[in-house]
Amino acid sequence: xxxxxxxxxxxxxxxxxxxxxxxxxxxxxxxxxxxxxxxxxxxxxxxxxxxxxxxxxxxxxxxxxxxxxxxxxxxxxxxxxxxxxxxxxxxxxxxxxxxxxxxxxxxxxxxxxxxxxxxxxxxxxxxxx
Amino acid sequence: xxxxxxxxxxxxxxxxxxxxxxxxxxxxxxxxxxxxxxxxxxxxxxxxxxxxxxxxxxxxxxxxxxxxxxxxxxxxxxxxxxxxxxxxxxxxxxxxxxxxxxxxxxxxxxxxxxxxxxxxxxxxxxxxxxxxxxxxxxxxxxxxxxxxxxxxxxxxxxxxxxxxxxxxxxxxxxxxxxxxxxxxxxxxxxxxxxxxxxxxxxxxxxxxxxxxxxxxxxxxxxxxxxxxxxxxxxxxxxxxxxxxxxxxxxxxxxxxxxxxxxxxxxxxxxxxxxxx
Numbered sequence: 001x002x003x004x005x006x007x008x009x010x011x012x013x014x015x016x017x018x019x020x021x022x023x024x025x026x027x028x029x030x031x032x033x034x035x036x037x038x039x040x041x042x043x044x045x046x047x048x049x050x051x052x053x054x055x056x057x058x059x060x061x062x063x064x065x066x067x068x069x070x071x072x073x074x075x076x077x078x079x080x081x082x083x084x085x086x087x088x089x090x091x092x093x094x095x096x097x098x099x100x101x102x103x104x105x106x107x108x109x110x111x112x113x114x115x116x117x118x119x120x121x122x123x124x125x126x127x128x129x
Numbered sequence: 130x131x132x133x134x135x136x137x138x139x140x141x142x143x144x145x146x147x148x149x150x151x152x153x154x155x156x157x158x159x160x161x162x163x164x165x166x167x168x169x170x171x172x173x174x175x176x177x178x179x180x181x182x183x184x185x186x187x188x189x190x191x192x193x194x195x196x197x198x199x200x201x202x203x204x205x206x207x208x209x210x211x212x213x214x215x216x217x218x219x220x221x222x223x224x225x226x227x228x229x230x231x232x233x234x235x236x237x238x239x240x241x242x243x244x245x246x247x248x249x250x251x252x253x254x255x256x257x258x259x260x261x262x263x264x265x266x267x268x269x270x271x272x273x274x275x276x277x278x279x280x281x282x283x284x285x286x287x288x289x290x291x292x293x294x295x296x297x298x299x300x301x302x303x304x305x306x307x308x309x310x311x312x313x314x315x316x317x318x319x320x321x322x323x324x325x326x327x328x329x330x331x332x333x334x335x336x337x338x339x340x341x342x343x344x345x346x347x348x349x350x351x352x353x354x355x356x357x358x359x360x361x362x363x364x365x366x367x368x369x370x371x372x373x374x375x376x377x378x379x380x381x382x383x384x385x386x387x388x389x390x391x392x393x394x395x396x397x398x399x400x401x402x403x404x405x
Contacts, residue, residue: 022220
């Protein structure tokens, strides 16, 4: 299986948007998100960023979902969402550790059921980092 | 791979106080009368003849209230606590995965746990080992610990080495002493010489920032016999995990030498203040 779409297809279940796990924006990404939302960077920090000691981290709501996660499962900032969300699940963690791949596969229904780690690596856009 | 079972008389084999022989109970009660037990981290008296597997046998109620075990909701890889409904890697592990395979700790490094470890490391109070080992065993070693932390799956249990200079000044390696007590049933797998740390140990890690620590520990570990490490599953143990820079470097050294996997255990770890 070398096609990334055959290996993984997002089901928009929102499980990857659940939890306060350190999704941070880079300076460039913050600028893009602020422009997309038509708000100032200062408002972006006030309304959406700055969870505790990580000022660039996206906050979560009372339901523990990312503040950009909407009730229908869609992302409010989908066209400009941060790299870690855009590239899921082809990220350094699952591409480096088989255990991380298995954890990601167990949590996310978007993976092909029979997908092995070797097939996941082969299907990664750009190959293994 | 050999499977070791808890040896007779080990921490895990010890029967609860109620099942011990009358003579053992009598001796213990006599000892408590002669040397009344006090809290490990304050001068308050403790109840006599308590079961030593009960944290109340080591700490007074006030100090116990300040003890915090690591929560169940963790990043499956680095073991940092965070809110999550199911298994899910944290953002840091997705972007910059650590060299080691998994990390698990027993306690949050604050309050009583921090005081107990400071008394051990900086004041040479070896009586802390028993209390810390009992608390750690409950989370890190089976039968109570999670299956993934089972020391049976490892070829070696390696305490984080300290430099000869620091060993001379301190007189003991706290990670090695704690590992001996926590993994007593698997003591044949304990190896203090698999990984060494040459140098004088004059730089105190506690005073350095995360980036400074990473620079300071680069290349600081050596493996005297790399052939023993090839293909081995290794459980690395440290007393406290803070930035993870030392553990990362130790794991990288072992993996570069050919270790099959390296997992990390620690008695305590620092966590973000607001993870709750």
